[in-house]
Amino acid sequence: MADLEVTVATVQTVDVESLRLAERLREQTRENYAFHNAVMKSVAVANAAYTLALLLASTVSPWLWLPFWIASAEIVTVNFMGMFMGSRMIVFDPDWRDSAYPLGQTMAEFLLFSVLAPVGGSLPMLHYWFAVLAAHAMITVLVFSAILERTKRAELAPMMRSFVEFYLRTMRLRRNILAVNGFAWLGVFILLSFYALARWPELAPWQALLGGVAMCGAFIGIASENRSQRELVEFVRSTVRRVQVAARATVVAAQD
Numbered sequence: 001m002a003d004l005e006v007t008v009a010t011v012q013t014v015d016v017e018s019l020r021l022a023e024r025l026r027e028q029t030r031e032n033y034a035f036h037n038a039v040m041k042s043v044a045v046a047n048a049a050y051t052l053a054l055l056l057a058s059t060v061s062p063w064l065w066l067p068f069w070i071a072s073a074e075i076v077t078v079n080f081m082g083m084f085m086g087s088r089m090i091v092f093d094p095d096w097r098d099s100a101y102p103l104g105q106t107m108a109e110f111l112l113f114s115v116l117a118p119v120g121g122s123l124p125m126l127h128y129w130f131a132v133l134a135a136h137a138m139i140t141v142l143v144f145s146a147i148l149e150r151t152k153r154a155e156l157a158p159m160m161r162s163f164v165e166f167y168l169r170t171m172r173l174r175r176n177i178l179a180v181n182g183f184a185w186l187g188v189f190i191l192l193s194f195y196a197l198a199r200w201p202e203l204a205p206w207q208a209l210l211g212g213v214a215m216c217g218a219f220i221g222i223a224s225e226n227r228s229q230r231e232l233v234e235f236v237r238s239t240v241r242r243v244q245v246a247a248r249a250t251v252v253a254a255q256d
Contacts, residue, residue, distance in 0.1 A: 044076050044109035051113040058118035065116055067211030068129055072112035074218030081225040101143045108136035130189035137182030144175040
């Protein structure tokens with residue numbers, strides 16, 4: 001009998017230690033994810049400030065470069081907001097994608113500003129901005145696919161399952177929209193580079209209209225991320241209230 005009690009106590013201790021280890025691994029993964037992304041995003045932000053200084057000092061009309069610069073800044077903001085949501089949803093299943101995808105996103109964000117660098121009174125690399133935007137969209141599609149794959153097979157508490165399923169449906173929709181946008185902007189780049197600008201160079205200033213379209217699309221992305229974060233906050237609050245009500249009911253029933 002004593003041996004059985006010792007065995008049960010040992011198993012319980014092992015279970016508790018295993019849960020603690022799993023929780024530490026999850027927290028470490030979230031911290032590494034947030035730190036990794038935050039450090040790399042700071043590089044893109046520094047390049048944004050540097051490019052802005054170059055553009056302000058140039059003779060290029062702000063009406064040409066400002067929509068592109070604002071759109072690039074909005075894209076960095078969307079990804080930075082997505083980093084916080086991703087760190088909440090991430091599960092412990094690290095592989096090469098945890099380094100490759102954020103690095104690819106950061107390189108694309110860096111180039112979004114770099115191709116806006118002025119040369120004299122012109123922006124000779126402006127049309128490459130659309131190719132970089134397409135690449136960034138496709139890399140983000142890969143990021144979403146990786147998160148969907150991991151979260152789908154993760155073991156989640158029942159109270160979190162309903163929200164996570166809603167979040168995954170939203171992410172699938174956004175992934176599909178991003179994929180369409182990526183191919184669309186790639187088509188714009190090909191059309192401008194190999195046909196329109198070569199045949200009608202005077203169309204170059206009108207690229208600002210496309211920059212305005214990208215700016216509006218990025219703003220919609222910010223609004224979508226903000227809504228997702230607010231939904232998470234409301235879900236947590238409602239869950240806490242339900243748990244508190246259930247706890248009070250249990251105490252009252254026990255007293256009766």
